[in-house]
Amino acid sequence: MIENYIFKNFSEKFSNITVILILFFCIIYFLIKLIKHFGFLKKFNNKIPLIEIKNSLILGDKGKIIVVQVGQDCILLGITPNHINYLCTLSNLKDKNIKIKSNNIKNVI
Numbered sequence: 001m002i003e004n005y006i007f008k009n010f011s012e013k014f015s016n017i018t019v020i021l022i023l024f025f026c027i028i029y030f031l032i033k034l035i036k037h038f039g040f041l042k043k044f045n046n047k048i049p050l051i052e053i054k055n056s057l058i059l060g061d062k063g064k065i066i067v068v069q070v071g072q073d074c075i076l077l078g079i080t081p082n083h084i085n086y087l088c089t090l091s092n093l094k095d096k097n098i099k100i101k102s103n104n105i106k107n108v109i
Contacts (some may be wrong), residue, residue, distance in 0.1 A: 054074065056066040067090065068075045074090035 050070065052069045054067040054069050056064055058064045063078065063080050065076060065078050065087065068077055076087040076090055078085040078087050
């Protein structure tokens with residue numbers, strides 16, 4: 001009789017603890033999802049990106065060119081499924097009096 005009481009009492013406590021742990025882990029899981037979804041951590045990341053894609057232009061089914069800014073210089077790259085080729089550096093555009101409207105590659109080519 002005492003064994004039944006102890007076992008019953010233990011099973012009730014165990015089930016209560018199990019439910020509480022499951023709820024706790026569910027709350028933690030949803031908090032992590034919420035933080036990732038809304039990007040709360042990005043607000044605290046004040047790093048300036050070293051490489052930034054400024055613009056791209058698709059040249060066909062498999063090719064495109066992109067302008068990549070590295071520091072103060074802009075680099076023109078040609079991209080195909082098998083290769084990435086350096087085409088030129090666009091840092092001297094002001095010397096040639098070429099005006100680029102809204103970083104549009106079509107004006108450069």
